[in-house]
Amino acid sequence: MPAAHPAHWPWPTLMVQGCTSDAGKSTVVAALCRLLARRGLRVAPFKPQNMALNSAVTADGGEIGRAQALQALAAGVAPHSDMNPVLLKPSSDTGAQIIIQGRVRADMDARDYHHYKSTAMLAVLDSYRRLQHGYDAVVVEGAGSPAEINLRDRDIANMGFAEAVDCPVILVADIDRGGVFAHLLGTLDCLSQSERDRIIGFVINRFRGDIGLLQGGLDWLEARTGKPVLAVLPYLHGLQLDAEDSIQQQQQRGSFDIVVPVLPRISNHTDFDALRAHPQVNLHFVGPDAPKPPADLVILPGSKHTRADLAFLQQQGWPQYLQRHLRYGGKVLGICGGYQMLGRQVHDPLGVEGSAGSSTGLGLLAIDTTLAADKTLRQRHGQCAFAAAEVSGYEIHMGISHGPDCARPALLLAGEADGAISSDGQVMGSYLHGLFDHPAAGAALLRWAGLDNAVSVDLAALREASIERLADACETLYQRLSTLPHGRPFQQQQ
Template sequence: MNFPYHTLMVQGCTSDAGKSTVVAALCRLLARDGIRVVPFKPQNMALNSAVTADGGEIGRAQALQAVAAGLAPHTDMNPVLLKPSSDTGAQIIIHGRVAADMHAHDYHNYKPRAMAAVLESYQRLRAQYQVVLVEGAGSPAEVNLRARDIANMGFAEEVDCPVILVADIDKGGVFAHLIGTLACLSDSERARIAGFVINRFRGDASMLSDGLDWLERQTGKPVLAVLPYLQGLTLDAEDAVETTQQHGHFRIVVPRLPHISNHTDFDALRAHPDVDLVFARAGDALPPAELIILPGSKNTRSDLAFLRAQGWDAAISRHLRYGGKVIGICGGYQMLGAQIHDPDGLEGAAGSSTGLDLLAMETVLTGDKRLQNVAGHCTFAEAAVSGYEIHMGRSQGAALAKPAFLINGAAEGAISNDHQVLGSYLHGLFDHPEAQAALLDWAGMKQARAVDLAALREASIERIADACLPLYRALQAL
């Protein structure tokens, strides 16, 4: 095997330094060389998740990395997933299944059990694959999180693996980020840093040479690669909402809710040349649009209250009066009903909330989470649809007698009698080209063309792999 590591960890000086992208690129490069490689992230905190082949839930970044490695996503690739439901609490998912809802302090005490799950998954992957590429979380310089760490150096020390450290030069202060991160590490942690990667550089790399020489003298560590800033990539985001938008003629507005989840639902629309996709922020008025989409939410009742506080409920009513269309996805679908009940306080204080009353249905939140990949067809067009369900709760009511989709012959979602409102539990509605074109046509974009999201994603993986070839060669030479 022409790769010197059985396990290699990629850590970053900051969140969004490019760890996920570097791991995906290295997965593709190793797979190109016929090396059996698997991505692994011990602990992920994200509201974007994917359903795995074994019926569990992992972060979207690991699902993307699995695609880069030529694998089906599996829960062992991300054994601990934290899905924030408030500023201080999160749903804890272990091996793809909900284990508990915890306050941050309680989770800190739970970490030894979480580490046991991490090592169990790691050992299974280590036995099956030639290379395990590990992605850290946030930054190893977060000294307040060092005790019982399972996400960064705590894991690297436990399994005794080398680490490469990624810094984002586009943010500025790249040398301070690298030097400062090393200063926050223990001697043994610094010793396992194999080298640095400077990411998202624009311009002539020769202009960096003096700085790189200084960095190597100061640290005794090599700069393994300087990676370029790549525009126009279509890759699943781990968490942060990407606000880049097309400026086509067909405007779609998505209210940006505080607990928005799986906003990757909109990646295909973001890439569509005829769509002007706008994420409305707190304090913004909803602009005129052909279509409003209420996204998924990790705390549906709280986000519904936020939506009302912004005056967006009135804006949605006005939008419908003028003939606009509305789609609700997952939590957004639940908001379209008459009532949302949370009798057990699963997402906050127990109680009920009045919905937007645009579909004749009610939802009761329940402790069991539905996780599955599905396929079927649209009821309003001759078009196939595929997607995945990740939700707690069951909806009932007269609206469900007019479903939006048929999944294995079973009704799913709802369409209002006036055909202005559509709701569904399916994430990834716009990913399938046929369903995307049918939904856009339903919303008013006649003869809508479709964007093939899977093809765009594959092309982007190839681009980042090609850009990371210098890093791959440098690692091979170590």
């Protein structure tokens, strides 16, 4: 619960940028959000522009990056579409669906989007100002690196935003990758003088070893740059936090084997976080041209480009693998785009995901899907139709499925049927993301798949414990930030 008297915090807006992608920006923002919330401050996370295929549905019916939903959880506030006003969901190597303030605006290639950035910046500033007026503090996450010279023109994600709103920046580098001092100095060298002045200090992330052996380097860095190292954060193993995009293989745990093909446009693979943490499950992500191991359950994941990823599965020999898997009594589950692929046909008459046309599906469910222009975005709660178990999650899709197997739904959500089950009970599909997140539903699905003694895993509790552990590790960072001088220019006075 918030404290009766909120603590003083000198930074109404603070931005966290990184030397590289995956330097730790998302986790540092989440930690600061939790630390500020612990002290009674009403805090909001914010990411001006995000590129990710893992997304979440907000209470206001919008779509934002998964990391910002996690950061809102850390802050103890409901996720809102203003927290990530520009979301880019890649549909090819050069094109993406553009989502502005939670709603699909257009599909653009990289060059067209570059020209559109000035318009996107208006939405960014509009959302930021609403958060600024509604919260005591806003903690902002940058994207990629501010040192990407080719993206500096019309930048809305890093220093372009920081300069527009006149906020201080902390710069995070990942020491586990090696070259941490070169990353920090090289990034500074790529910035203008006003941008360098905006950086109030450094955070070195994922350190393991003897801190005494690092001290000489820290002293050298501070002397060379005139900026303090605000914190050296430890490498925290076993955190259960939503990934923004990267897929992490599970270490072998149990004896129940689940196989997931890694599609070129796989989306919302956070659907498998509860399975990664499950003590009885051995989760295999199978990439292109990789051997396909035997499985008890095969799950086809969501996709940003269903027909193209369906063609990929066919080219990679998955239809033959699935037929053999089913002959031996295995089960198959499809989620969202994976559910659509299990059917007989996928129609895209409007060219929603590319060229208009139809594709022959895997034929494992008697359903057909038609992609539509309007995207379905909603949070859902209900019951499993195949077991007495509560389920909850969210829908993000641009298609409607129908056919004989829909008469055997997978779920009942607020009285509405969702998904389908084959006549022999071996194949199931659903539009609901987060199927395994609710402990009861996750255990019921594993029992359906053949794990008779399936235990429950409480993903929400694991996530909460990870946020608390992360915040505890960042306490020193909070203390240093609380005591830094905060006049302008932001550069630390020596």
